[in-house]
Amino acid sequence: xxxxxxxxxxxxxxxxxxxxxxxxxxxxxxxxxxxxxxxxxxxxxxxxxxxxxxxxxxxxxxxxxxxxxxxxxxxxxxxxxxxxxxxxxxxxxxxxxxxxxxxxxxxxxxxxxxxxxxxxxxxxxxxxxxxxxxxxxxxxxxxxxxxxxxxxxxxxxxxxxxxxxxxxxxxxxxxxxxxxxxxxxxxxxxxxxxxxxxxxxxxxxxxxxxxxxxxxxxxxxxxxxxxxxxxxxxxxxxxxxxxxxxxxxxxxxxxxxxxxxxxxxxxxxxxxxxxxxxxxxxxxxxxxxxxxxxxxxxxxxxxxxxxxxxxxxxxxxxxx
Amino acid sequence: xxxxxxxxxxxxxxxxxxxxxxxxxxxxxxxxxxxxxxxxxxxxxxxxxxxxxxxxxxxxxxxxxxxxxxxxxxxxxxxxxxxxxxxxxxxxxxxxxxxxxxxxxxxxxxxxxxxxxxxxxxxxxxxxxxxxxxxxxxxxxxxxxxxxxxxxxxxxxxxxxxxxxxxxxxxxxxxxxxxxxxxxxxxxxxxxxxxxxxxxxxxxxxxxxxxxxxxxxxxxxxxxxx
Numbered sequence: 001x002x003x004x005x006x007x008x009x010x011x012x013x014x015x016x017x018x019x020x021x022x023x024x025x026x027x028x029x030x031x032x033x034x035x036x037x038x039x040x041x042x043x044x045x046x047x048x049x050x051x052x053x054x055x056x057x058x059x060x061x062x063x064x065x066x067x068x069x070x071x072x073x074x075x076x077x078x079x080x081x082x083x084x085x086x087x088x089x090x091x092x093x094x095x096x097x098x099x100x101x102x103x104x105x106x107x108x109x110x111x112x113x114x115x116x117x118x119x120x121x122x123x124x125x126x127x128x129x130x131x132x133x134x135x136x137x138x139x140x141x142x143x144x145x146x147x148x149x150x151x152x153x154x155x156x157x158x159x160x161x162x163x164x165x166x167x168x169x170x171x172x173x174x175x176x177x178x179x180x181x182x183x184x185x186x187x188x189x190x191x192x193x194x195x196x197x198x199x200x201x202x203x204x205x206x207x208x209x210x211x212x213x214x215x216x217x218x219x220x221x222x223x224x225x226x227x228x229x230x231x232x233x234x235x236x237x238x239x240x241x242x243x244x245x246x247x248x249x250x251x252x253x254x255x256x257x258x259x260x261x262x263x264x265x266x267x268x269x270x271x272x273x274x275x276x277x278x279x280x281x282x283x284x285x286x287x288x289x290x291x292x293x294x295x296x297x298x299x300x301x302x303x304x305x306x307x308x309x310x311x312x313x314x315x316x317x318x319x320x
Numbered sequence: 321x322x323x324x325x326x327x328x329x330x331x332x333x334x335x336x337x338x339x340x341x342x343x344x345x346x347x348x349x350x351x352x353x354x355x356x357x358x359x360x361x362x363x364x365x366x367x368x369x370x371x372x373x374x375x376x377x378x379x380x381x382x383x384x385x386x387x388x389x390x391x392x393x394x395x396x397x398x399x400x401x402x403x404x405x406x407x408x409x410x411x412x413x414x415x416x417x418x419x420x421x422x423x424x425x426x427x428x429x430x431x432x433x434x435x436x437x438x439x440x441x442x443x444x445x446x447x448x449x450x451x452x453x454x455x456x457x458x459x460x461x462x463x464x465x466x467x468x469x470x471x472x473x474x475x476x477x478x479x480x481x482x483x484x485x486x487x488x489x490x491x492x493x494x495x496x497x498x499x500x501x502x503x504x505x506x507x508x509x510x511x512x513x514x515x516x517x518x519x520x521x522x523x524x525x526x527x528x529x530x531x532x533x534x535x536x537x538x539x540x541x542x543x544x545x546x
Contacts (some may be wrong), residue, residue: 019391037324038323038324039324040324040325040326040327040347041327041347041497041511042324043324044324044326044327044349044455044495045455045456048455048456048459048462048495049455049456049458049459051459051462052456052458052459052460052461052462053461055461055462055464055465056404056460056461059461059464059465061391061403061404061460061461061464062391062403062404062460062461062464063404063458063460063461064404064406064456064457064458064459064460064461065388065389065390065391065403065404065405065406065407065458065460065463065464066389066391066406066408066458066460067391067404102393104391104403105391105392105393105401105402105403106391106403107389107390107391107392107404107481107482108480108481108482109389109482111480111482116480116483118480118481118482118483120480120481149458151409152409157529157533158531159529159530159531160530160531162530163527163529163530164527166525166526166527167526167527167528167529167530169525169526170523170526170527170528170529171529173522173523173526177519177540178544179544181508181512181543181544181545182432182433182434182508182512182543182545183432183433183456183457184409184432184433184544184545186456186457186458234522237521237522238515238519238522239514239515239518239519239522240515242456243453243455243456243457243497244508244511244512244515245511246511246514246515274457274458275456275457275458276458276460
């Protein structure tokens, strides 16, 4: 049984870390981009961002004033039990979100879509989102918070098999060019692409691809992995950089996730996880141990399973 | 950093003289000193549509309108805690800006993404105003360091923390980029034009979608901000 107080306390720490500390994988990716950027203004912007991450950590203040829309991805081992059950868990995550909004402070971004009611705590109807995943074996809970920012850079389109890879590339470029102008997408970004599923799951896949995989991580399907590399190169060949200035840093990495779709279609979504790629992760065990990390490790073989039944490969027992 | 050249850096008052503004060039980096206020759709609607009295002396106290909602809180004792500040996209406020510039006398509009040269020429230039863009986007922590003091928060009860009018004393707050000049030239459009020339190369070998969408443009030099 995992103590609920420990979950709430850990969640509050994660809110703070996500808002303030840029994850190392993204930081290294941005440094690499900055080292080759030769556009005058783009280069200035990247250097300013690198200074900004440092300032945020030194001062313990949020790295960006738009602290995004905090949400939770929760994953549990199959044997996990939470003190108070799932309702207590959701209450703890909502409390942590509200407390950290006031504590860090974060910007109270969440309002009612019509009446614009603001509780000043990032909690309201459907907010924060809490999504779940499960893994075979283990008694632990992974708390992952993502504070994805931005109203721009995300799009969906129904493509068809006849559109092919060329059609996918076209929509990828269209999204980058359209939202990259004036830097609305806050690039360079981690681009997540969802392919297949249904319309809603396609969006979910793309968002998770952007937010729940680290820079340098490759899809386990080697042909998809190749596409990821190709798309990153393509995005960086547009001639556009940070803030839409002349340059060559649009994409820090591309992640593609797929889901089986209707035989007639090829749904595609594009998501840009911005210059403030905020995510923080901790695993909480029943014995009270808390292990912090920045890699959500969401897309395991189990999450990407293709078959009816699942048999755990012996080599994966430990990591699950 | 490849072979990039460093842009020019300038300190500017939030109540700038016409001469100081005239000396700015597109792409200059600016750091601000003086009072600045946040105002976005909530403030515009309240001041312009509901005709509420603006709770500060404009533009004598400040001629700098920041399109921003800070990451901040009001403490129980009434003091303020401001962490990071970052701009929000300005094009959405074009509806109110002509009237606002005339009424507030703002000379500096600070935000994300700029406006179109049409906007600049039609109501920035006649009001002697220019646009400064934040950098990144998202140098929220650096900008936060430039906040010497939060002087006041107006209309917090009516509009909420995010839409309230925050009055900030800046001390070398920045960096910002000069995105329009007194002639109404637009930095982002200049960059777009340069990029558009070569876009066809990246698109080579791709194909337009089988299923079209209403209102779709396929002119890559177009922008979506209208």
